[in-house]
Amino acid sequence: MKIGELARQAGVTTKAVRYYESLGLITPERLANGYRDYGGADVRLVREIRALHQLGIPVERTRPFLECLAAGSLHADDCPASLATYREAIDELTGRIEALSARRATLIAQLQIAAHRGSGVVPRKAGGAAGSDYLTLPVDLPVPEDDGAAAHLPGTPMPPLALPDTAGKTVRLDALGPRRTVIYIYPLTGRPGTDLPEGWNSIPGARGCTPEACGFRDHFQDLLEAGAGRVYGLSSQDTGYQNEVVERLGLPFDMLSDPALGLADTLGLPTFEADGARLFRRLTLVVRGGVIEHAFYPVFPPDEHAQQVLTWLRENPL
Template sequence: MAKNLYMLPEDLPAPQADGACDHLQGLALPERPLPSTSGEPVDLSAINGTAVVFFYPMTGKPDQPPMRGWNKIPGARGCTTQCCAFRDRYPEFQRLGVEIYGVSAQPLEDQKEAVERLHLPFPLLNDSGLVLATELELPTFDYDGARYIKRVTLLVEGGVVRQVYYPIFPPHLNPTDILSQLRS
């Protein structure tokens, strides 16, 4: 059975607001350099300007079989569509002087493959040890013996969280919501 990572099924369960990210607003990001698909570590706390940092579970691979039960986990499906939406709106973020970073616990090699396959103009950061996710007390979920970061997006200014987007649904509209807020 082939899978289309670029289209979301109509019957996906929406994640519910559970307060798991209420503590993030106004938080200074910890000094924590993360490996990056660009080859250079990125320390989000050292960003002087404005950045969007979106945490996501994992990008799927089209050549792999569908993950049994993944679509039933609220908020799990949609990482590829979210990454592509940020890619497609990237010029608008650049015009506003906003950097984009995606973060997941997925292996760095998988992230590099995704950047190349999806033609992402921004780096993906690797938190495979969930060190930053743990320090920020980000919500996670378990699937098939592995732990994944739930989808949450942070608008960061000068290393401080100014806005939290959580829960996010549907994921491909996340960049649109952020751009609307930045322009208002």
């Protein structure tokens, strides 16, 4: 076959084919008139190069895989040299991820310094004594009781309420789509250098918003793999406050802001008073097709709640 046909069957450009040939990765037959003649084996080689390149392996380093096929192996990665190339690519990718993570941490630190400059609040280092205040839960936290305040929620349609998120968009709660959306609702997130409401630890279910957020952060990929299409945190704190939390904790999902507690009023969600402010009680909704499929209430302990949601998703697959 001609080079154009090979490129079409393999899903690459003719320029790419010529490049592979210049590297000696494919060697077509030559007809009597000097034209190149490619066969089915060349199509497989080019497809293999393309697939490996999409995984991040440079074209020049696909040779061990092609040689493995040429040796008669059923798969291009049946040979030790192919496995070694995989490991090298993984090591290089790990190094790049670590470098990017370090750069990200530096940027977050610079953001914290800039955000607090002139505010009188000294930003703390993540993991430091002040940074861990909200990550460690007291052992004697009061356990919230199930007062039945969320029993009516399963099967209830979500209201046509539009809330701002930390990505700068507006989210309609009745239009979240057919996939499951996990919305964990919490009273407020503490911030290093600021005080929590008086008596916060003595209010059942109040303390633990930061550990809960970290749990959803750490289990985020697991939740998606278990069937969650999206994850949101939701509180009455404003978007600016929530953006600081997203940056400081490195949350991979967005937060929804409902300062007027419109969701509580339309759905009859449980709330409580602290320091003269009305706040959401901690609960989590699993929404599918605009309807609440499941409600977790009360939530305790908050630092283990993401695992509880993950377990439910796995035990109740779609």
